[in-house]
Amino acid sequence: MDRLSALKEIAAQASRGELSFPTNVDATLKLQRALNEPDCHIEMAARLVQAEPLLAARTVAIANSVAYNRAGHDVTNVRAAVQRVGFRTLGALAASVIVRQLASGLKDPDLRARADALWIHSAHVAALCQVIARRVSFVDPETAMFAGIVHEVGGFYLLSRAEEFPGLVDGDADEWIEHGEVAIGRGVLSKLGVPVPVMGAIEALWNGMRALPPETLGDTLLLANDLAPFPSPLHQRPGATTMHSAATIDFIAGEGTLAQVLTESAEEVKSLTAALI
Template identity: 50%
Template sequence: MNKLEAFGHIAALAIRGDLVFPTSVNAALRVQLALDDPDCPMEEAIRLVLAEPTLAARTVSLSNSAMFNRTGGPTVTNVRSAIMRVGYHNLFALAAAMVVRQFGAKIEDPELRAKAEQLWDHTIHVACLARIIAREVTGVSPDTALFAAIVHEVGGFYLLSRADEFPGLLEPDPENWQPASEEIITREVMHKLGIPEPVANAIEGLRDGFLQVPPETLLDTLLLANHFSPVASPLEVARAEPPHSDSVIDLFIDEEKRVKIREEAALDAASMSAALLV
C-alpha cells in the first residue's frame, strides 16, 4: 500500500467513525466530557479526577507550577485545592492534553516516536503562547486559546499513532502529501473527541488561514502562537502553512511586547511540560 492509498484508507475509516484510540484515551475522554459541563459539582469533579491517578497527579503538579502559582502561594497537596486554583476550564484542557499525549504512547518506531515528542513540545509551546497572546493581543478567552492550542495538532498525533501500520506514511514528501485526506481525518478525530465547533473551525482554518489586521479571533491567536513557537511541528514542511510577515506583525506587536510574550511563554512551557510529565 503506497502513501496515497494509506491516506485514503485511513480517511475512509475516519469517515465511518472507525477510529482506533488507545484505551487510556477513552478513559481520559470520559473525564473530559464530564468536565465539559459547567454545572459539574465540585465533588463530582474531584471524584472523576481521583479515578484517574495520572490526571490527579498532573492536576496537583500543574497547580503548583509557575504558570498557575506566580505569586508563590502555598504548595497545593490535594486535588480539591488544585482544582480550585487551576479552574474547571484548565482542568478540561489538562484532560485534553492527556488525550493528545496518549496518542503517542503506542508508537514503537523510534523515528515516529521522535516526531511525536517534537509535536508534543511544539504543542506545549503553542499552548502557552496562545494563552498569553489571547490575553495581551487578540482579546479572546485565554482558557479557550489554551484548550484550542493543546488540541490543534490532534489530527497529526492520530496519524503518527497509525503510521506504524503504514510505513512511510509521514515521510517528508510534499508531492505525495494528501491535504484533503488529512483534513478529513482531523475533522473526524475532533468530532470523536467532542471538540466544540468554534474551536474546531479555528483549527481547520490553520492550514490556509491568513492573519487579519488587527488580530482578534481564535484563528488569529493560533496563527500567531504557531508563528512565534520556538519548536516547529515535524509535519510543518508537508503542510506548507502560509507564512506571516514579521513586518505585518510589527503593526500590532512591537519588539518589547514580542520579547515579553516569548519570555513568559518559555517559562510557562517549561513548568507545564514538567507538570505534565509527572
Template identity: 50%
Template structure:
C-alpha cells in the same frame, strides 16, 4: 500505490467515525464527559481526577505551573486544590492533553517517537503563546486559547501513531497528506467534543494568514505558530509560509509588546510541557 491505499483507508475510517483511541485514555475521556455536563458537581470532578493517579498527578503539576501560579498563592499539594485552582475548563484541557499525548505514547518506531515528542514541544509553545497573546493582544478568552493551542495538532499525533503500522505514510508531505490531515483533525475534534468555535478555528489554520492587527481565536493560533521557537515536524508546504508576509513582518519587527509576550510565554511553555507530560 501502497501509500494511496493507506490514505484511502484512514479517510474511510474517519468518515465512518471509526478512528480508534488508545485504551489508556478512558479516564481522561470520562472526565471530559463529566465536565461537559453543566450539572457536574465539584466533588464528582475531584473523584474522577482521583480515580486515575496519572491524571491526579498532572492536575497538581498543572496547578503549580507558571500558567496558574503567576499570581502567587501556596503550592498546591492535592487533587482538590488543583481542581479548585485551575477550574473545570482547564481540567478539560488537561484531559484533552492526555488524549493527545497518548497517541504518541503508543508509537514504537524511534524516529516517529522523536517526531511525536517534537510535536508535543511545538504544541506546548503554541498553547503558552496563545494563552499570553489572548490576554495581552488579541483579547480572546485566554483559557479557550490555551485549550485550542493544546488541541491544534491532534490530527498530527493521530497520523504519527498510524504511521507506526503504515511505513512511509508521512513521507514527502503533499496536497493529499494535507487533505488527510484536515479530514482526520475534523473527526478527532468531534470525537473529543471540542466546542464548535474552537474546532472551526483549528480546522481553518491550514493555509491561513494573520490579520493586521491580529484578532480572534484563529489569528491567535496562527500568530502563536508563527512565533513558536520550535516548528511542527509535520509542517506541510503551505504551513511553512503561513503568517509570513511583509505586513506581518513589519508589525512584528521592533514590537515591544510582542517581545514581552515571547518572554512571558517561554516560561509558561517550559512549565506546561513538564506539567502535561503524560
C-alpha cells in the same frame, strides 16, 4: 499500499467517523464527559482526576505554574489544584492526556520520537496561545490554550496508525497537508466533541489566513503556531531550515509590542509548557 494511498484511505475512514482509538483514550473520554456534567462539583472532579495519574500530575503542575500561581503559593493536592485552575482548564488538561494517549501504544522508536516532538510543539503552541489571548488578542485564554493542545490531534492519530502502514509519515510533508491533515483532523476533532469555536480556529490554521495584530481565536492560534520554537515534525519539508518566526513577527500590542509581551511573559510560557510536557 503506497504512502499516498494509505493517507487517502485513513482520511476517508476519518471522514466517515471510522476511527480506532486505544482503550485508554475511551476511558479518558468518559472522564472528560463526567467532568463536563452540570452537577459535577469540586469534590467529585478531584476524585475523577485522582483516578487518572497523568491528569492528576498535570493538574497540580499547571496549578503551580507561573500563569496560575501568581502569589507563589504552591498547592500539593489534587483538590486544591482543581479549585485553583477551574473546570475549563481541567477540561483542556484532560484533552492533553487524550492527545498524548492517541500515540501511546507506538513501539517503533522513530515514531515515538516523532510523537514526542509533536507534543513538544503542541505544548509550546498551547502555552503561547494562553499568553497571546490574555495579553494581545483578548479572546478567552482557556479556550485558546485548549485550541493549542488539540490543534495537531489529527497528526497524533496519523502517527497512531503508522505502524500499520510502513513509510506513512515519511517523505513529502505536502502530501500530509494536502491529502490527510484536514480530513483526519476534522474526523478526530468531531469524535472528541471539540467545541465549534475551537474547530473554527483550527480550520483557520489549516487555511493559513490570519490578521495581525490577532483579533480572533483563529488568529491567536496561527500566531502561536508561527512563534513556537519547535515546529510540527509532520510539517517539516526535507532539506528545509526552520526560521524562528519570533525574530521577524512584531507589531504594536497595547502600549508595547509583541516582542515586549513575549519577553515579559517568557517565564509564564516556559512554566506552562513544562507543566504540559
